[in-house]
Amino acid sequence: MSSGRRLENSAASLKKLVTDYFMHMHAEAASGKFVTWIAIIVPIELLKGFDLVVAVPENHSAMCAARGVGAVQAEKAEHKGYSMDLCSYARIDLGTWFAKGEGSPSMGMPKPDLLISNNNNCSLLVKWFDVYRRELRIPHFTLDVPFCYESQKEKDLDYIIAQFRDLISLIEEKTGQTWDEEKVREAVRLSDKANKHWKRFLDLAAHHPAGMTAFDSFVHMAPYITSYRGTQQLVEHCKLLADEAEELVNTSDFPVANEKHRLLWDNIAPWHQLRKMSTRLAELNANVICATYTSCMGTIEGHVDQYRYEHDNPLYDLARVQNFSVCPYGLELRYQAMCQQIERFDITGVIFSSNRSCKVYSVMQIDLMRNIEKRYGIPTVMIEVDHADPRQYNEEKEFMKVEAMLERSI
Amino acid sequence: MPDISKTNVKPVIGCFPLYPPLELFHSMGLTPVILWGLAEKYDKTIHADQHIQNYCCGVARKMTEYILTDGEKELDALFMYNACDTLRNLPEILSCGLGDADLPMLKLHIPAARLDSDYGRNYLENEISNLIEGLEELTGHAFEMSSFRDSVSMYRLLREKLDAVNTCMANGTFGYAGTIQQLTSLNGLPVEKQIEALDAYLISQNVDSLPEKHKRIVVSGILPPPRYACEALDKAGFCVVADDTAMVGRSNGYTPDSYDSVAEYYYNFYMNHVPCSTLLHTADRKVDAIVDLVKQKKAKGFIFVGEKYCEYEYFELPYLEKKLQEAGIKVLVLEFALGDASHGAIQTRIDAFSEMLEEAP
Ligand code: SF4
Numbered sequence: 001m002s003s004g005r006r007l008e009n010s011a012a013s014l015k016k017l018v019t020d021y022f023m024h025m026h027a028e029a030a031s032g033k034f035v036t037w038i039a040i041i042v043p044i045e046l047l048k049g050f051d052l053v054v055a056v057p058e059n060h061s062a063m064c065a066a067r068g069v070g071a072v073q074a075e076k077a078e079h080k081g082y083s084m085d086l087c088s089y090a091r092i093d094l095g096t097w098f099a100k101g102e103g104s105p106s107m108g109m110p111k112p113d114l115l116i117s118n119n120n121n122c123s124l125l126v127k128w129f130d131v132y133r134r135e136l137r138i139p140h141f142t143l144d145v146p147f148c149y150e151s152q153k154e155k156d157l158d159y160i161i162a163q164f165r166d167l168i169s170l171i172e173e174k175t176g177q178t179w180d181e182e183k184v185r186e187a188v189r190l191s192d193k194a195n196k197h198w199k200r201f202l203d204l205a206a207h208h209p210a211g212m213t214a215f216d217s218f219v220h221m222a223p224y225i226t227s228y229r230g231t232q233q234l235v236e237h238c239k240l241l242a243d244e245a246e247e248l249v250n251t252s253d254f255p256v257a258n259e260k261h262r263l264l265w266d267n268i269a270p271w272h273q274l275r276k277m278s279t280r281l282a283e284l285n286a287n288v289i290c291a292t293y294t295s296c297m298g299t300i301e302g303h304v305d306q307y308r309y310e311h312d313n314p315l316y317d318l319a320r321v322q323n324f325s326v327c328p329y330g331l332e333l334r335y336q337a338m339c340q341q342i343e344r345f346d347i348t349g350v351i352f353s354s355n356r357s358c359k360v361y362s363v364m365q366i367d368l369m370r371n372i373e374k375r376y377g378i379p380t381v382m383i384e385v386d387h388a389d390p391r392q393y394n395e396e397k398e399f400m401k402v403e404a405m406l407e408r409s410i
Numbered sequence: 411m412p413d414i415s416k417t418n419v420k421p422v423i424g425c426f427p428l429y430p431p432l433e434l435f436h437s438m439g440l441t442p443v444i445l446w447g448l449a450e451k452y453d454k455t456i457h458a459d460q461h462i463q464n465y466c467c468g469v470a471r472k473m474t475e476y477i478l479t480d481g482e483k484e485l486d487a488l489f490m491y492n493a494c495d496t497l498r499n500l501p502e503i504l505s506c507g508l509g510d511a512d513l514p515m516l517k518l519h520i521p522a523a524r525l526d527s528d529y530g531r532n533y534l535e536n537e538i539s540n541l542i543e544g545l546e547e548l549t550g551h552a553f554e555m556s557s558f559r560d561s562v563s564m565y566r567l568l569r570e571k572l573d574a575v576n577t578c579m580a581n582g583t584f585g586y587a588g589t590i591q592q593l594t595s596l597n598g599l600p601v602e603k604q605i606e607a608l609d610a611y612l613i614s615q616n617v618d619s620l621p622e623k624h625k626r627i628v629v630s631g632i633l634p635p636p637r638y639a640c641e642a643l644d645k646a647g648f649c650v651v652a653d654d655t656a657m658v659g660r661s662n663g664y665t666p667d668s669y670d671s672v673a674e675y676y677y678n679f680y681m682n683h684v685p686c687s688t689l690l691h692t693a694d695r696k697v698d699a700i701v702d703l704v705k706q707k708k709a710k711g712f713i714f715v716g717e718k719y720c721e722y723e724y725f726e727l728p729y730l731e732k733k734l735q736e737a738g739i740k741v742l743v744l745e746f747a748l749g750d751a752s753h754g755a756i757q758t759r760i761d762a763f764s765e766m767l768e769e770a771p
């Protein structure tokens with residue numbers, strides 16, 4: 001394994017972006033700016049047509065989990081009666097809210113004036129945001145995005161665009177601002193640029209040994225899922241990341257130099273295990289070189305290649321990519337996307353992380369696993385990992401399953 | 411649940427979840443069967459476990475077990491509309507499990523957000539038109555408005571009968587366990603036979619043998635409790651004055667009165683549906699509706715029947731509990747999971763709740 005100095009500049013850029021994000025968010029909210037909380041795949045670019053503070057609870061929960069306070073914050077929600085069977089992101093976020101930000105590395109997020117959720121990543125999110133709607137008596141706009149068993153249909157695209165227009169009217173009414181389409185067009189253009197660099201970074205997995213790890217991609221997706229989407233800062237960060245990673249490949253500095261196992265990860269990042277898991281895998285000459293969770297960024301359903309925002313109509317493009325993340329599309333499309341990754345990156349094994357918190361991601365993995373084993377004859381394994389609640393993860397037991405899979409692939 | 415294949419001469423369409431357009435299916439010459447209430451049909455979920463994880467709710471696992479085991483034999487088609495996060499993945503999982511079995515599936519997306527908007531309404535109406543096209547292709551029959559009206563009348567009558575049964579239950583002339591058993595046994599029958607069965611059941615009421623019941627409660631959840639728990643409620647002297655479960659009260663609470671088209675009927679049907687956590691556009695009204703129901707029925711207690719892993723219901727529980735307690739209503743939360751054997755613990759909690767209500771003013 002290479003030294004911990006990998007991607008140093010990108011790491012510094014990431015740290016700055018994330019710190020600035022939370023600091024500015026609190027400062028701007030304190031100065032009276034209108035605060036919107038959104039679900040991750042609500043099109044942030046569309047909101048760039050306004051002057052808003054945008055916060056993403058899922059991102060905040062992931063950050064808490066990665067910083068080791070996931071369980072503590074989740075317990076605070078459990079004490080208020082929220083079942084431990086509910087998604088850990090929701091519990092962490094609600095716990096932080098009930099504790100008025102205490103225990104969160106960012107002291108939580110500023111109080112919202114408007115909530116925007118969607119039901120295509122999961123419909124649990126709608127219920128989660130409804131808790132705040134009732135507590136704070138503020139509007140909650142839900143984008144209803146029909147689930148895709150096949151590529152998005154025209155009728156669904158039109159329906160989503162109609163909802164975007166309704167959302168724009170609501171924000172105009174609540175803020176007194178006028179939506180600036182030109183700014184949104186620019187944001188979409190910048191997202192397109194950032195996606196290009198992001199794909200360039202992910203494609204380094206094709207190298208033997210791979211030029212990156214999925215763990216790198218988990219960490220560096222953070223700005224993408226905050227309000228940096230549609231900004232020049234994100235373009236610069238993704239460019240820096242891709243350039244720096246390419247440079248390392250050119251100097252033969254690889255994350256797992258003696259790479260024997262090239263693995264694909266299916267599910268959300270195990271935030272509380274990133275370092276431990278990547279280290280333990282590297283010791284076995286194994287590298288998780290790609291993940292469905294991060295390869296979907298910048299794509300549309302069933303694909304891993306970049307979807308180009310080439311239309312002059314930003315609402316069209318933003319509606320078209322409402323299914324970019326994995327959860328809003330079905331088994332067949334997910335299978336197609338995974339096959340593309342397996343073939344492109346010479347995958348030798350697949351880890352399906354069965355995550356009881358996230359049913360939308362996990363339910364269907366058994367069939368995916370069976371179909372992939374049948375088609376490619378490569379070993380696969382299913383391990384139980386909650387992405388944000390370490391209490392629902394038994395490291396030794398689950399890692400043993402991974403080791404057994406690696407043995408099968410030799 | 412009766413053996414579906416023996417009780418039906420018409421093609422059967424198995425539906426999930428609980429609020430499908432039954433009248434439309436009936437008018438197209440199909441027998442719609444809601445694939446719920448299967449808890450007692452299978453001891454294990456061996457086939458389902460090959461496809462979905464054990465942290466999915468028992469409802470989804472039992473239904474999957476049924477479709478994979480008996481689906482091809484007993485059903486001619488499947489229908490699903492969008493509901494929770496577990497169910498939305500099921501169509502393709504079922505296809506994997508069914509392999510070459512010929513079981514066509516129709517789908518409908520009910521707008522989950524602003525059904526009151528023009529775009530929400532248009533979307534739903536378009537979905538209904540597409541569904542009709544799919545049904546015409548499936549059955550070979552053309553849709554006819556007059557048949558649809560007849561089917562609506564039939565289901566309206568069914569819901570009236572069900573209402574009468576609920577009234578008897580609220581009066582204490584029917585026990586809860588017997589009523590739920592009766593209602594569960596109806597599923598799988600054509601609507602005409604369901605009406606006959608309910609008529610017979612209503613005649614069977616025996617007012618003379620009524621025990622004194624003063625512990626008035628409302629029960630809510632996705633499914634009514636399993637039989638042993640219903641029996642425990644009866645034994646403890648509870649009178650279920652309203653069953654707000656998705657399978658009973660929420661399913662049968664509303665039939666639109668006037669409509670000029672099938673699309674208008676279903677717009678009204680979903681728009682004004684009894685609030686349910688699974689119909690997102692109605693969820694806003696749910697907690698208030700429950701509190702109102704409890705007050706209107708003069709219930710002293712409320713029992714939440716939790717289906718383990720049902721996020722929709724559990725997310726709303728803390729707020730619901732808070733509102734009920736503010737209204738002075740005692741709340742008991744029971745949780746049921748597939749294969750759990752905690753009968754004794756449930757019984758004890760029911761008994762303790764009974765004592766608590768006795769002491770309540
Ligand atoms: S259930 Fe899954 S998609 Fe939904 S909020 Fe949780 S982690 Fe995200």
Ligand code: SF4
Nearest residue numbers: 467469494632717720
């Ligand atoms: S009980 Fe809940 S989780 Fe299960 S199928 Fe119904 S709505 Fe979904």
